[in-house]
Amino acid sequence: MSVAPELRKEQEYLAAAREALRRMREQTLSLQVQAHDPISAEHLARTLHLRAASLADDPTTTLFFGRVDTDQGERWYIGRRHVADTSGDPLVIDWRAQMSTAFYRASRSEPMHVTLRRRFGLDRGAITAYEDEHLQDRAEQEARSRILAEEIERPRVGPMRDIVATIQPEQDEIVRAGAEQTICVQGAPGTGKTAVGLHRAAWLLYAFRDRLARSGVLVIGPNRAFLEHIGAVLPALGEVAVGHTTIEELVASVPVRGVDSTETAVLKGDARLAEVLRRAVWSRVGRASEALVVPRGSRKWRVPAYEVNGIIDELASRGVRYDAARQMLPQRLAHAVLLQMERAGDSPDDRVQDSVARSSIVKRYVQSLWPALDPRAVLFELLSDPSALATHAGNLLTEDEQQVLLWDKAPRSKGAARWSVADAVLLDELADHLERTPSLGHVVLDEAQDLSPMQLRAVGRRCTTGAATVLGDIAQGTTPWATDSWEESLEHLGKPGSHVEVLDRGFRVPASVIEYAAQLLPHMAAGLGAPVSVRENPGRLTISGTAPGEALARVVDVVTAEVAEPGSVGVIAPDAQVEAVSKALSDKGIEHGVLGRDHGDVEHQVDVVPASVAKGLEFDRVVVLEPAAIAAAEPDERTGLRRLYVVLTRAVSALTVVHSEPLPAALSA
Numbered sequence: 001m002s003v004a005p006e007l008r009k010e011q012e013y014l015a016a017a018r019e020a021l022r023r024m025r026e027q028t029l030s031l032q033v034q035a036h037d038p039i040s041a042e043h044l045a046r047t048l049h050l051r052a053a054s055l056a057d058d059p060t061t062t063l064f065f066g067r068v069d070t071d072q073g074e075r076w077y078i079g080r081r082h083v084a085d086t087s088g089d090p091l092v093i094d095w096r097a098q099m100s101t102a103f104y105r106a107s108r109s110e111p112m113h114v115t116l117r118r119r120f121g122l123d124r125g126a127i128t129a130y131e132d133e134h135l136q137d138r139a140e141q142e143a144r145s146r147i148l149a150e151e152i153e154r155p156r157v158g159p160m161r162d163i164v165a166t167i168q169p170e171q172d173e174i175v176r177a178g179a180e181q182t183i184c185v186q187g188a189p190g191t192g193k194t195a196v197g198l199h200r201a202a203w204l205l206y207a208f209r210d211r212l213a214r215s216g217v218l219v220i221g222p223n224r225a226f227l228e229h230i231g232a233v234l235p236a237l238g239e240v241a242v243g244h245t246t247i248e249e250l251v252a253s254v255p256v257r258g259v260d261s262t263e264t265a266v267l268k269g270d271a272r273l274a275e276v277l278r279r280a281v282w283s284r285v286g287r288a289s290e291a292l293v294v295p296r297g298s299r300k301w302r303v304p305a306y307e308v309n310g311i312i313d314e315l316a317s318r319g320v321r322y323d324a325a326r327q328m329l330p331q332r333l334a335h336a337v338l339l340q341m342e343r344a345g346d347s348p349d350d351r352v353q354d355s356v357a358r359s360s361i362v363k364r365y366v367q368s369l370w371p372a373l374d375p376r377a378v379l380f381e382l383l384s385d386p387s388a389l390a391t392h393a394g395n396l397l398t399e400d401e402q403q404v405l406l407w408d409k410a411p412r413s414k415g416a417a418r419w420s421v422a423d424a425v426l427l428d429e430l431a432d433h434l435e436r437t438p439s440l441g442h443v444v445l446d447e448a449q450d451l452s453p454m455q456l457r458a459v460g461r462r463c464t465t466g467a468a469t470v471l472g473d474i475a476q477g478t479t480p481w482a483t484d485s486w487e488e489s490l491e492h493l494g495k496p497g498s499h500v501e502v503l504d505r506g507f508r509v510p511a512s513v514i515e516y517a518a519q520l521l522p523h524m525a526a527g528l529g530a531p532v533s534v535r536e537n538p539g540r541l542t543i544s545g546t547a548p549g550e551a552l553a554r555v556v557d558v559v560t561a562e563v564a565e566p567g568s569v570g571v572i573a574p575d576a577q578v579e580a581v582s583k584a585l586s587d588k589g590i591e592h593g594v595l596g597r598d599h600g601d602v603e604h605q606v607d608v609v610p611a612s613v614a615k616g617l618e619f620d621r622v623v624v625l626e627p628a629a630i631a632a633a634e635p636d637e638r639t640g641l642r643r644l645y646v647v648l649t650r651a652v653s654a655l656t657v658v659h660s661e662p663l664p665a666a667l668s669a
């Protein structure tokens with residue numbers, strides 16, 4: 001088959017870039033390790049090995065996916081990594097480099113000197129097509145990108161992919177926002193929030209490598225199934241050192257064995273608890289009523305109580321943590337003793353101060369005034385002792401609220417307590433009073449609408465010296481404490497007044513499906529708009545009613561037909577019916593995974609997904625079983641409809657709703 005000359009030229013350029021990359025790798029491999037000592041030699045060898053590994057060519061992707069020509073006569077190829085020729089001139093520019101910005105952001109209204117933007121159509125590492133935009137040609141019509149549509153519709157197998165080739169201008173602005181800037185992104189389902197957050201992490205690590213590689217970047221998501229879904233994106237972008245965790249794992253200092261009622265959990269997540277805990281910790285600092293008396297030789301040295309209290313007040317008001325101040329107290333008291341000795345004409349040195357500070361008399365005195373604390377002991381007392389709780393919560397929580405917090409039946413000891421998820425967050429807050437939680441360089445917080453104020457504080461203290469990227473959708477909030485205001489959430493996170501950006505172009509969900517799901521919005525998140533699908537393909541929506549008792553058989557029929565096509569299939573069912581669905585599929589010999597139960601080490605084309613686990617996931621084709629039961633499983637109507645909205649917006653190409661029960665009123669219109 002003959003290839004158009006222009007396409008052939010690009011293919012040749014790709015071949016030359018591949019060759020250059022091979023040379024760069026060979027050069028690295030041929031470097032001799034020369035070092036003065038074995039430790040440096042080992043370090044150097046490891047660095048070279050890592051560098052050679054990073055220069056390996058991946059035959060399944062191309063080295064570049066785009067090109068820009070500028071009105072200054074430059075031409076840049078944009079790719080996943082930097083490639084240079086033998087004289088060091090760039091053949092391919094890293095997508096994260098400053099020069100690549102124009103590729104993503106240039107527009108007809110603001111061409112940024114770009115005359116031509118070329119996107120490449122790629123197939124297994126080869127260039128098969130290209131698409132041109134002449135941004136300074138007024139006569140040229142703006143067209144929808146076929147390459148973007150094909151990229152989104154390319155069948156999914158396995159975990160989420162990166163989007164470096166097709167990041168959109170509004171997304172790029174967020175990806176490359178300054179490192180110090182905390183940004184909150186409100187976006188309807190499928191507007192690319194997760195994708196943007198992950199690419200932002202990769203960009204930050206590139207642009208501020210030294211600082212962030214040391215301090216660390218962390219991605220926080222709603223559950224393990226979600227983390228497995230997104231876990232391959234950053235490694236594919238060359239970033240293997242970014243941690244991925246859930247909020248529960250983040251604060252897991254104790255095993256969680258208890259369950260709170262909804263009312264209790266909501267109250268434990270309330271920001272007022274922060275003040276209750278602060279008081280509970282700092283009230284442990286006592287007042288001296290007796291002088292400190294330190295015998296040394298034949299003399300006794302006295303530090304009067306008022307002076308001790310002066311030292312305590314000063315330490316308590318310095319803004320240092322409880323434990324740090326506690327550790328300073330013996331030295332401060334010993335210093336007061338030292339001053340007395342000097343006043344009496346002695347000339348003691350530092351060693352005397354040290355030995356006074358370490359003496360058992362001073363230790364005991366300090367322990368009585370500023371005792372060592374265990375967060376579990378503090379919380380145990382608050383949750384089991386009404387009078388202790390009243391002392392600290394008196395003017396903050398009503399008596400009824402205090403009753404809600406107290407254990408119905410207090411455990412015998414802190415060791416016997418069955419801590420709940422919400423308790424673990426409180427223990428984390430307490431631990432931070434004792435010892436400062438180390439701050440990371442950047443935190444990407446996904447599905448942030450579901451976090452309680454106390455959970456947001458837990459995340460916030462992990463980025464006090466860094467910034468955060470906060471991603472979410474208020475309409476998808478399904479916890480009883482979900483937020484209705486990003487401004488409030490950002491305050492709890494410790495980043496008040498941060499910028500809130502709205503993404504409203506939908507990449508995942510095709511028009512027919514989003515219109516169907518959006519019928520729910522006025523009933524559960526009035527004021528929030530549905531995304532506008534960027535896709536020309538309207539997708540396929542099928543509502544399939546069955547006689548009672550036949551829904552499962554219908555699901556099996558639909559899945560049987562769906563697996564014949566390439567791409568992933570998700571069967572989202574009410575949690576209570578997951579086992580039945582799994583069994584029905586197995587009975588028909590349809591291989592599948594069950595999310596939330598299996599670990600993602602085996603890839604399945606079909607996954608059965610409990611409705612409570614579906615958040616953040618996506619599948620080429622989705623089958624939703626019994627929407628009414630999915631909604632009814634939640635504690636209230638609003639949460640039920642929100643859960644349903646999440647579930648109905650997971651499909652990239654087709655959604656089939658199977659129901660024998662009547663549909664919720666909002667959907668049957």
Ligand SMILES: Nc1ncnc2c1ncn2[C@@H]1O[C@H](COP(=O)(O)OP(=O)(O)OP(=O)(O)O)[C@@H](O)[C@H]1O
Nearest residue numbers: 163166167168189190191192193194195507508616
């Ligand atoms: N610029 C883009 N180019 C190609 N694909 C994109 C782009 N932006 C987003 N996508 C794709 O759209 C899908 C939805 O993106 P993502 O999961 O990030 O959305 P989200 O806003 O986090 O959705 P949700 O609120 O449902 O969790 C993903 O498959 C993602 O790769």
